[in-house]
Amino acid sequence: MKIALDAMGGDFGPSYTVPGAIMALREYPHIERLFLVGDTPQIEADLKKHGCNSGKIDIVHATQVVDMSDKAWSAVRRKKDSSISRAVDVVKRGDADAVVSAGHTGAAVAASMIKLRTLPGIDRPGIAAILPTETNVFVLVDAGANIDARAEHLLQYAFMGSVYSRHVLHYKNPTVGLISLGEEDVKGNELTKEVFKMLKRSSLNFVGNIEGRHLFEDPVEVVVCDGFVGNVILKTCESIAVAIFKWLKNELKRTPIRKAGAFLAKDAFLEIKDKTNYEEYGGSPLLGVNGICIIAHGASTPLAIKNAIRVAAESIEQQVNPHIVEEIRRYHETTASLEPAAALG
Amino acid sequence: MKIALDAMGGDFGPSYTVPGAIMALREYPHIERLFLVGDTPQIEADLKKHGCNSGKIDIVHATQVVDMSDKAWSAVRRKKDSSISRAVDVVKRGDADAVVSAGHTGAAVAASMIKLRTLPGIDRPGIAAILPTETNVFVLVDAGANIDARAEHLLQYAFMGSVYSRHVLHYKNPTVGLISLGEEDVKGNELTKEVFKMLKRSSLNFVGNIEGRHLFEDPVEVVVCDGFVGNVILKTCESIAVAIFKWLKNELKRTPIRKAGAFLAKDAFLEIKDKTNYEEYGGSPLLGVNGICIIAHGASTPLAIKNAIRVAAESIEQQVNPHIVEEIRRYHETTASLEPAAALG
Numbered sequence: 001m002k003i004a005l006d007a008m009g010g011d012f013g014p015s016y017t018v019p020g021a022i023m024a025l026r027e028y029p030h031i032e033r034l035f036l037v038g039d040t041p042q043i044e045a046d047l048k049k050h051g052c053n054s055g056k057i058d059i060v061h062a063t064q065v066v067d068m069s070d071k072a073w074s075a076v077r078r079k080k081d082s083s084i085s086r087a088v089d090v091v092k093r094g095d096a097d098a099v100v101s102a103g104h105t106g107a108a109v110a111a112s113m114i115k116l117r118t119l120p121g122i123d124r125p126g127i128a129a130i131l132p133t134e135t136n137v138f139v140l141v142d143a144g145a146n147i148d149a150r151a152e153h154l155l156q157y158a159f160m161g162s163v164y165s166r167h168v169l170h171y172k173n174p175t176v177g178l179i180s181l182g183e184e185d186v187k188g189n190e191l192t193k194e195v196f197k198m199l200k201r202s203s204l205n206f207v208g209n210i211e212g213r214h215l216f217e218d219p220v221e222v223v224v225c226d227g228f229v230g231n232v233i234l235k236t237c238e239s240i241a242v243a244i245f246k247w248l249k250n251e252l253k254r255t256p257i258r259k260a261g262a263f264l265a266k267d268a269f270l271e272i273k274d275k276t277n278y279e280e281y282g283g284s285p286l287l288g289v290n291g292i293c294i295i296a297h298g299a300s301t302p303l304a305i306k307n308a309i310r311v312a313a314e315s316i317e318q319q320v321n322p323h324i325v326e327e328i329r330r331y332h333e334t335t336a337s338l339e340p341a342a343a344l345g
Numbered sequence: 346m347k348i349a350l351d352a353m354g355g356d357f358g359p360s361y362t363v364p365g366a367i368m369a370l371r372e373y374p375h376i377e378r379l380f381l382v383g384d385t386p387q388i389e390a391d392l393k394k395h396g397c398n399s400g401k402i403d404i405v406h407a408t409q410v411v412d413m414s415d416k417a418w419s420a421v422r423r424k425k426d427s428s429i430s431r432a433v434d435v436v437k438r439g440d441a442d443a444v445v446s447a448g449h450t451g452a453a454v455a456a457s458m459i460k461l462r463t464l465p466g467i468d469r470p471g472i473a474a475i476l477p478t479e480t481n482v483f484v485l486v487d488a489g490a491n492i493d494a495r496a497e498h499l500l501q502y503a504f505m506g507s508v509y510s511r512h513v514l515h516y517k518n519p520t521v522g523l524i525s526l527g528e529e530d531v532k533g534n535e536l537t538k539e540v541f542k543m544l545k546r547s548s549l550n551f552v553g554n555i556e557g558r559h560l561f562e563d564p565v566e567v568v569v570c571d572g573f574v575g576n577v578i579l580k581t582c583e584s585i586a587v588a589i590f591k592w593l594k595n596e597l598k599r600t601p602i603r604k605a606g607a608f609l610a611k612d613a614f615l616e617i618k619d620k621t622n623y624e625e626y627g628g629s630p631l632l633g634v635n636g637i638c639i640i641a642h643g644a645s646t647p648l649a650i651k652n653a654i655r656v657a658a659e660s661i662e663q664q665v666n667p668h669i670v671e672e673i674r675r676y677h678e679t680t681a682s683l684e685p686a687a688a689l690g
Contacts, residue, residue: 069529106532134592144526147534181489181576184414187451189492189573212580216588228534229577231526232570235557236581243561244589247479247620251613258613264606268596275592 001031001097001316003309004090007038008065008083009103010300014038017102018046020305025054027306028313035060035096037087062086065103068298072106076114084108088115091291098292098312100283102300108293109145109286116291119321121328124149125288126157126227127295128164129234130281130311133219139165139174140215140223143284144231151194154178154224158204159331160287160324161222167318169221177210177220179229185209191226199224202331241276245269282307285315287324292316346376346442346661348654349435352383353410353428354448355645359383362447363391365650370399372651373658380405380441382432407431410448413643417451421459429453433460436636443637443657445628447645453638454490454631461636464666466673469494470633471502471572472640473509474579475626475656478564484510484519485560485568488629489576496539499523499569503549504676505632505669506567512663514566522555522565524574530554536571544569547676586621590614627652630660632669637661 007017014036021034036043037060044059064082066075076085084103088111090096101108109125118125126142141157142149158176165174178195180188187209188196199206207220214220215233225233248269252262262269274280282304283294292315296308315321352362359381366379381388382405389404409427411420421430429448433456435441446453454470463470471487486502487494503521510519523540525533532554533541544551552565559565560578570578593614597607607614619625627649628639637660641653660666 068527069531071531134588134595147526179577181492181573182413186414186416212577212582212584213587214584215581216584217591225577228526229574232524232557232574232578233581236560236578237557237585239557239559239561240582240585241589242558243479244586244617244621246562247617248613250479251616252610254613258610261606261609261611262613265597265603265610266606268593268599268603268607271596272589272592276589 001313002033002035002095003031003312004035004037004060004087004096004099005309006083006087006099006101006103007036007043008062009101010296010305011298014042014046016300016302017305018043019050020300020302021057021309022050022052022054023302023306024309025056028310031309031313032056033058033096035087035090037090038062038083060086060090066107068104070104070107072104072110075104075107076110082107085111088112088293092116097316098294100294100296100308100312102296102298102305102308105144105295108295112286112289112291112293116289116293118288119290119325119328121325121332122156122160122288124153124156125286126153126160127230127284128161128287129230129284131215131237132275133216137169138219138221138223139169140225140230140233141287142225142227142230143234144227145286146227149191149226151191151198154191154195154226155198155202156288156328158199158202158206158222158224159327161224162204163323163327164285164287164320165221167320167323168314171221173205174221176204176206176222176224177208177214179223179225180209180211183209183211195224203334245273280307283311285311285320287320290321292321346658347378347380347440348376348657349380349382349405349432349441349444350654351428351432351444351446351448352381352388353407354446355641355650356643359387359391361645361647362650363388364395365645365647366402366654367395367397367399368647368651369654370401373655376654376658377401378403378441380432380435382435383407383428405431405435411452413449415449415452417449417455420449420452421455427452430456433457433638437461442661443639445639445641445653445657447641447643447650447653450489450640453640457631457634457636457638461634461638463633464635464670464673466670466677467501467505467633469498469501470631471498471505472575472629473506473632474575474629476560476582477620478561482514482626483564483566483568484514485570485575485578486632487570487572487575488579489572490631491572494536494571496536496543499536499540499571500543500547501633501673503544503547503551503567503569504672506569507549508668508672509630509632509665510566512665512668513659516566518550519566521549521551521567521569522553522559524568524570525554525556528554528556540569548679590618625652628656630656630665632665635666637666
């Protein structure tokens with residue numbers, strides 16, 4: 001399999017993405033080719049620094065970088081030679097199966113939509129964030145690709161999240177929950193009330209409205225919400241996990257007895273810290289585009305980049321896209337036979 | 346001061362609200378009268394059980410209770426004799442200064458809006474949740490009163506949150522942040538982009554768009570968002586805090602050494618647990634109604650009820666409502682002199 005990496009993406013550019021790429025090549029021998037897209041001299045310098053001369057690496061030169069302050073769609077249109085655009089081009093012309101970027105999320109989404117287009121039956125792609133529960137993980141779609149979402153988009157997220165959950169996370173018949181304000185059927189805003197009805201009629205394993213407490217305490221396997229809400233959930237989770245560990249650390253340092261206790265129990269803290277650490281999850285697939293695009297965290301370390309490449313490899317191997325197309329096609333057939341206007345739009 | 350308590354509200358009704366009320370009367374001697382609204386025999390039984398015959402307590406009989414599965418607005422219209430409606434009535438007829446309820450949030454909001462109306466210049470009330478930072482607390486408005494919010498509502502929340510922050514939490518010139526997708530000015534959905542412009546033009550100490558990480562790691566003092574997003578943030582925070590402590594507890598029990606460490610450090614855990622425990626914060630003021638309404642958590646313990654009554658007393662003492670009216674009036678005057686159509690609607 002072949003993967004393109006936006007080498008300029010992320011807060012630290014090639015100095016982090018290049019060692020991440022090298023780790024991935026070492027760990028996943030089934031990657032035949034890794035395209036590093038960006039400023040050639042910088043990438044070469046970082047490859048040299050890490051003593052890497054792997055024949056599997058191809059550098060694709062790009063002269064521009066999308067900045068965090070750029071508007072997503074205009075950045076893709078104006079900066080034709082940006083690393084993210086060029087990385088998506090590698091997938092578009094069929095040289096790679098997937099693209100990975102830790103850069104401007106909106107630009108990665110826009111470039112994928114413009115150049116790769118969406119899968120048949122999908123109107124808008126959604127970012128599938130993978131989050132930890134006590135014993136496993138769950139998928140939250142959309143974590144921020146589509147900010148002003150319509151009901152049919154959320155229905156499509158539910159289908160795509162279920163496919164990902166089944167084929168990559170190996171849940172048999174994944175439960176699907178809709179983020180709302182209270183679990184009762186009648187609760188929600190205009191958008192969620194409409195989506196609720198659509199999900200109820202669908203063939204998905206829909207358990208109904210869910211609230212925050214269903215995320216971690218009593219989790220469902222696929223969580224559906226619009227991109228604004230999903231992004232807020234994701235960032236709130238990160239923030240509060242970091243805050244709790246910081247508060248705890250300060251409290252543990254306050255007395256010598258507490259310090260001794262913390263020392264004895266430190267493995268326990270490390271295990272929980274790992275669980276809540278995004279680096280372990282690596283990247284979030286942008287589900288619904290005709291090609292595979294993995295969005296990594298802006299603050300990705302080399303370890304996180306390596307894991308994002310792993311997520312790309314899994315999506316290729318498990319044929320996530322053909323499964324999505326098949327599932328949506330089947331839904332269309334069923335609803336078309338039931339009602340004149342298919343709900344998926 | 347005089348306060349009405351919806352005695353049937355919360356998951357455990359009078360068996361929790363009555364002892365909470367008794368604690369409040371004991372702790373806050375400046376409460377002259379506490380109306381317990383609900384089923385008289387049940388309330389009397391619980392008062393007797395706790396050996397309370399305080400002359401400050403008045404029972405107001407109500408024969409109905411709003412269930413969690415009821416729709417908010419129709420519940421207020423159909424169940425005329427519900428405890429929440431009757432409790433709001435006590436404020437409406439001027440017998441009490443504030444109402445406290447741990448019952449159906451939507452019904453408490455609807456009853457307050459229908460019976461008390463909003464303050465001059467306010468279109469929609471917003472729930473102000475008080476959340477912990479490392480060293481203090483911040484206010485998040487709206488935590489779920491108004492689900493399909495317009496831009497001017499969010500502007501009004503910013504004003505009301507600032508007033509509460511200044512007068513009750515004693516922040517001098519509270520910083521205001523708008524929940525969005527990224528900190529850059531250009532980021533957000535249609536709603537937040539419009540609100541951003543309004544806040545920028547206002548006299549508030551607006552710091553711009555904020556993301557999850559600004560909630561706890563690098564907090565602002567007033568966080569503004571629509572009610573759907575705010576409710577999701579609140580419930581996600583609760584859920585992840587509970588989950589992290591549960592995971593940690595399980596990890597700490599795994600080996601005898603970890604157990605010993607946990608025993609030595611247990612005070613540190615308790616302090617962080619207290620910080621993240623909603624019981625300590627008690628209740629969230631519903632800002633913007635013409636009267637004081639405090640919304641307590643559905644799972645409120647007697648301690649949480651007592652603290653919700655404390656929050657009601659603070660709002661009365663600090664004259665939150667007159668300050669809101671004054672602030673909004675001043676804003677209207679300024680914008681009216683600048684532009685023909687005042688942005689506050």
